[in-house]
Amino acid sequence: MRLPEQLNERIDRSRPVRFFFAGRVVEGFEGDTIGSALFASGQRVFSRSFKYHRRRGLLCCSGGCPNCMMRVDGVPNVRVCTEPVREGAHVHAQNVLGSLEHDLLAAVDHFGGPFTPVGFYYRTMIRPRSLWPLYERFLRNVAGLGRLDKHAGRTRRFDTEHRRTEVLVIGGGRSGREAARSAAAAGRQVVLVDERGAPADGAFEVLAPARAIGIYEGGLVPVDAGNVLYRFRAERIVVATGALEQPLLFPGNDLVGVHLPGAVRRLVDEWSIKPGERAVIVSADERGLAVADKLERAGTSVVERIDLRSAPPRQLAARGSRGRLRSVVVDGREIECDLLVMSGGRQPAYSLLAQAGARVEYDAERGIFVPSDLPSNVEAVGSAAGEQEPAAVPAATFEGAEGAGRCFVCVCEDVTEKDVKRAIAEGFDSIELGKRYTTVTMGPCQGRLCHVPSIRLFARENETDEKAIGTTTARPPWAPVSLGLLAGRGHEPTKRTSIHHRHEEAGATMMWTGFWRRAHSYEHAANEALNVHRGVGVIDVSTLGKLLVQGPDAARFLELLYPNRFGDMKVGRIRYGVLGTDAGRIMDDGTIARLGEDQYYVTTTSTGADTVIEWFEWWNAVWGLDVETVNLTGALAAVNVAGPRSRELLGRLAQIDTSNEGISYLDAKETYVAGVPCLILRIGFVGELGYELHFASPYGEYLWDALLEYGADLGIRPFGLEPQRILRLEKMHILVGQDTDSESNVLEAGMPWIAKLDKEDFVGKWALEHVQERGFREQLVGFEMTDGVVPAEGGQIVLGGRPAGRVTSSRLSPQLGRAIGMAWVRPELAHEGAEIDIKVNGGFARACVRLKPFFDPEGERLRS
Amino acid sequence: MSELHFLSPDRARSEDLFAPRFASPLARVLAGTTSVLDLSQLGKIEVRGDVDAIDVEAEVVRITPRRALVLCPYEQCAELRARLPGLVIDMTGALAGLELEGEQAMRRLTDLDLEGLPAAGKVAEVPALVLRDGSRFRIFFPQEFAHYVGEVVLDVLEGIE
Numbered sequence A: 001m002r003l004p005e006q007l008n009e010r011i012d013r014s015r016p017v018r019f020f021f022a023g024r025v026v027e028g029f030e031g032d033t034i035g036s037a038l039f040a041s042g043q044r045v046f047s048r049s050f051k052y053h054r055r056r057g058l059l060c061c062s063g064g065c066p067n068c069m070m071r072v073d074g075v076p077n078v079r080v081c082t083e084p085v086r087e088g089a090h091v092h093a094q095n096v097l098g099s100l101e102h103d104l105l106a107a108v109d110h111f112g113g114p115f116t117p118v119g120f121y122y123r124t125m126i127r128p129r130s131l132w133p134l135y136e137r138f139l140r141n142v143a144g145l146g147r148l149d150k151h152a153g154r155t156r157r158f159d160t161e162h163r164r165t166e167v168l169v170i171g172g173g174r175s176g177r178e179a180a181r182s183a184a185a186a187g188r189q190v191v192l193v194d195e196r197g198a199p200a201d202g203a204f205e206v207l208a209p210a211r212a213i214g215i216y217e218g219g220l221v222p223v224d225a226g227n228v229l230y231r232f233r234a235e236r237i238v239v240a241t242g243a244l245e246q247p248l249l250f251p252g253n254d255l256v257g258v259h260l261p262g263a264v265r266r267l268v269d270e271w272s273i274k275p276g277e278r279a280v281i282v283s284a285d286e287r288g289l290a291v292a293d294k295l296e297r298a299g300t301s302v303v304e305r306i307d308l309r310s311a312p313p314r315q316l317a318a319r320g321s322r323g324r325l326r327s328v329v330v331d332g333r334e335i336e337c338d339l340l341v342m343s344g345g346r347q348p349a350y351s352l353l354a355q356a357g358a359r360v361e362y363d364a365e366r367g368i369f370v371p372s373d374l375p376s377n378v379e380a381v382g383s384a385a386g387e388q389e390p391a392a393v394p395a396a397t398f399e400g401a402e403g404a405g406r407c408f409v410c411v412c413e414d415v416t417e418k419d420v421k422r423a424i425a426e427g428f429d430s431i432e433l434g435k436r437y438t439t440v441t442m443g444p445c446q447g448r449l450c451h452v453p454s455i456r457l458f459a460r461e462n463e464t465d466e467k468a469i470g471t472t473t474a475r476p477p478w479a480p481v482s483l484g485l486l487a488g489r490g491h492e493p494t495k496r497t498s499i500h501h502r503h504e505e506a507g508a509t510m511m512w513t514g515f516w517r518r519a520h521s522y523e524h525a526a527n528e529a530l531n532v533h534r535g536v537g538v539i540d541v542s543t544l545g546k547l548l549v550q551g552p553d554a555a556r557f558l559e560l561l562y563p564n565r566f567g568d569m570k571v572g573r574i575r576y577g578v579l580g581t582d583a584g585r586i587m588d589d590g591t592i593a594r595l596g597e598d599q600y601y602v603t604t605t606s607t608g609a610d611t612v613i614e615w616f617e618w619w620n621a622v623w624g625l626d627v628e629t630v631n632l633t634g635a636l637a638a639v640n641v642a643g644p645r646s647r648e649l650l651g652r653l654a655q656i657d658t659s660n661e662g663i664s665y666l667d668a669k670e671t672y673v674a675g676v677p678c679l680i681l682r683i684g685f686v687g688e689l690g691y692e693l694h695f696a697s698p699y700g701e702y703l704w705d706a707l708l709e710y711g712a713d714l715g716i717r718p719f720g721l722e723p724q725r726i727l728r729l730e731k732m733h734i735l736v737g738q739d740t741d742s743e744s745n746v747l748e749a750g751m752p753w754i755a756k757l758d759k760e761d762f763v764g765k766w767a768l769e770h771v772q773e774r775g776f777r778e779q780l781v782g783f784e785m786t787d788g789v790v791p792a793e794g795g796q797i798v799l800g801g802r803p804a805g806r807v808t809s810s811r812l813s814p815q816l817g818r819a820i821g822m823a824w825v826r827p828e829l830a831h832e833g834a835e836i837d838i839k840v841n842g843g844f845a846r847a848c849v850r851l852k853p854f855f856d857p858e859g860e861r862l863r864s
Numbered sequence B: 001m002s003e004l005h006f007l008s009p010d011r012a013r014s015e016d017l018f019a020p021r022f023a024s025p026l027a028r029v030l031a032g033t034t035s036v037l038d039l040s041q042l043g044k045i046e047v048r049g050d051v052d053a054i055d056v057e058a059e060v061v062r063i064t065p066r067r068a069l070v071l072c073p074y075e076q077c078a079e080l081r082a083r084l085p086g087l088v089i090d091m092t093g094a095l096a097g098l099e100l101e102g103e104q105a106m107r108r109l110t111d112l113d114l115e116g117l118p119a120a121g122k123v124a125e126v127p128a129l130v131l132r133d134g135s136r137f138r139i140f141f142p143q144e145f146a147h148y149v150g151e152v153v154l155d156v157l158e159g160i161e
């Protein structure tokens, strides 16, 4: 039922829109919200409350309370009073078991009182502990608002957009528009955002409906525009968020039929709906009383107007049945009505200002909190700044009457006057503590309706004033935001080598290592490892960190950074280096090749590359040496060709003498391989004769293909990270981060030759000297299982019933046919053949300590 | 001192059996698109040292007072490497690049001030260098992120259409 056409109505009566609600078809018009259309169709109950499942109606009708949240097309917690109608939408009530009218969970309202007192979740349903699974199931079922479809896919897209403007105006009311216009007239670039659909304006850009959800450091203002999150950076922010109509606290104040003035105004003016038959108005300001005219125009008879400024009653209570308002009792008089308009004055919406750093002070005369001391880039205009018509300061609560309901301080969380009193009696007398204990202001309205009333109540109960109670901290978000919007698009920064797609095409199982995608294995890790021992394999190691260190002080720089010595290296040679922290702990490892007198090429681990590069740059800045460091990680692809037949393959492709004399173990040589200029490093991480080829990334696929093609008759096969791990373990080559942790140092890790303690200085030297002085506490060793079981990595080593170490790596070596591993053990166990027990599946398994590599201990194959 | 030939893609050479093929890291993701241009094969040479002493016929983008990136046609790389002052590093293979049209797309890709370009910052969460010519933008970034950046760019463009 609609009224005849109203002057400013928003609906277009020529364009009906139909949607589904609780199985029936509801018809509204273009310009309606789902809420207004439902109200026009006779719906009065819009939700069931959070805790007590009480019926609730359109309290504010402007998106500021929790009362009209429904599930719309699968999306929970949609405030239907501001959600535009759309054809065919499916709208459902939420937080009910049954229907809005018959909600089984409403039992809590009738019987739950003693079980759900304030702070009940801190003290009930805890004992006996054994019943927790039961409690949990129950609580999970009733807790929370709305339900998500666990199987829902992505239904809409959310984007993030970064915007800059000179002036950002938040709020499209009169003051906001005036501020925007004058800034635009002064030649500034202006954007105005408005929650409601403020109309466009030629002088400045309008974003609406869009909601500023906070003001962060640096003038960052995120704006929720539905599908787009705008991240505004503005030189100047004008806050014109207006003021919030405040409710009154009296028994029965949550009944369906009790509205704030704005709700009535909107229902009549915008959607031409008659809100009720008989109305009572209780108001602290003129605005509230002014709705009388509208009501009369709509045909509602206003049977009583109570002006709190002149004659505030002592008693005010509402009575109802089935959750609906039936009458109001004022100082002993009962007045029948189905509509009660309450206005406790208007509170400046200062939250955004407080977030920006403004102070908030209580103005005792007007009974409101007013922002002051704004930061220099923020300005408040209009009612948000406290400019508004005078109003009475309402009583904290009114006296009740027989048969009136409870007096609600917070409708979001169902906190009553009694709850607040009880919390205070229990000692939660500061507003910050009381807020956390009672959860008042912590619900969906974010304090819009309950902040000031709760402070007023706290003040009265503590026999002090509002100023002494103070406000709680305002934090973003100022309005609920969907997680989808915050999350944005589901993109994840991913690094891929230039050979990546070849691995995928070959059907490799890919895995993450840091940001990198790498091939775990192609078919069978053990076979891939064996193929390296017997023929030739190739692995993509482009992920290795790669650095050029160049300049007159290059050698000095590296010698200061690493415990190793590098100045004595011949040009064209390679050395293994271990990088330490200033506390002497192992940070990374890799190879260092001397390419020229003042030029070194350094590789790092794949996952450590970024840290090492920063580390280099940082120390370079500290020491101010004459040296440049250049990150070449992505510039170069790298592959390791390894196995006894790798020489033969390289001979076919490379333009150098590949004999052992031509390029021997730990030589670095530059040459063309299949037409591509390469740096060849002859090293042996995997324990067989091998060559690491480093070359320009754009040729990754080309050279990979060439190696596979020219090595086909030699039985070449790619191998992944997992076989590489097996191979390196056979050689007892450490994996930083796997075999070492933040406590490990090179001495205890069994690499004393790395640390040249006779060097004048290097990063972490003092710490290594200290380790040497104090003696070893543990040592990194290899072990071999006697019965072939592979213990879990991280498994405990036990000696005489007490922990004596831990396993860091373990694998079955297909080449050796044995279960091998590495472990940290107590020094007394760190000798060849020592017997240790490792926890395996609840029991123990015997292992023998090994100090030399399991495979090719003398490195003959490596040097062959 | 090594001249680091292995860094420069243009030094690859076709021999009787071999014909090295330069592959752009964006090739797969941009296949079939016309809205985004692939600039990965543009010459990109980093200069460290006295940036003011650079005197070549090419686009010079200053990154810091001591660092610049010189952009040039691929064929010109060899000549520029020889002529540029200071420490000269061929970054042609290190950086992928793409060119796209439209300020709104850029606003969804980066928080850089589009009025203050060229600048270095994050694009699609990865470090990048952004240049602007009117409503067209060129973005250079580490090639290992190329496929991912390409996906994000195409997705953003799709969201705007």
Ligand code: FES
Pocket (backbone or CB within 6 Å): A035, A057, A058, A059, A060, A061, A062, A063, A064, A065, A066, A067, A068, A069, A079, A080, A081, A082
């Ligand atoms: S009635 Fe919809 S939010 Fe208050």
